[in-house]
Amino acid sequence: MKIFNWLFGKKDKGSATTFVNKPARSIGHKGELGEALCNAAESGDIVEVTRLLAQGAEPNYETGPKRASPLLFAALNGWTEVVRMLISAGGSINKQNTDGLTPLMAAAMNGHVEVVKVLCDNNADLNVQGLEYKFTALMLTVIKKQTDAFKVLLDRGANVTLRNALGETVLEMAENHKANEISTLLASSKKGNIADPVEERIRNLKELQLKLFISNIIY
DSSP states (O other): OOOOTGGGTOOBTTBSSTTTOOOOOOOHHHHHHHHHHHHHHHHTOHHHHHHHHHTTOOTTOOBTTTTBOHHHHHHHHTOHHHHHHHHHTTOOTTOOOTTOOOHHHHHHHTTOHHHHHHHHHTTOOTTOOOSSSOOOHHHHHHHTTOHHHHHHHHHTTOOSSOOOTTSOOHHHHHHHTTOHHHHHHHHHHTOSOOOOHHHHHHHHHHHHHHHHHHHHHHO
């Protein structure tokens, strides 16, 4: 099944990934500043990012049909200091593009662990789901087999019980995508074992019945 073009890192001429799809879109001075900020964030030019923000560039500017923000560009490419700068300037950590991709998802799927940590430290929502396939940042690390990023998200409390649009949990995705190291991590942490709610209720009822039976015997 073809999922997202950006998920598999397909390239477009002149842009980082196809989800960027960033044509020239200057709309007056503010538009020029915004486009320049996106370019600087994408290339990791911290000096230029600082200069453009000082000139009034909008940290939440959106570019291209996918509506990508400067912070999304920086996170995707692993520019930790640029990410910090944009956050301090008011960049929206949980801002989604038209596919539902957040900066945390972008950093996680590309294995940029330090960026993932910075975003988590600044209260990024770990459990935002994409718009069509309902992938979370944790799920994207499974698909791309980014074990270190997966560990960080798991330690920070990412929800392993959520299901994607195909009905898969993180553990099921790990098994289906043969992400063996991640499967082992989930098994050892016991976080990936999602009990069926009906079976769970039956088990709890049986435990209660057993306790009542024992209580009647004793008393």
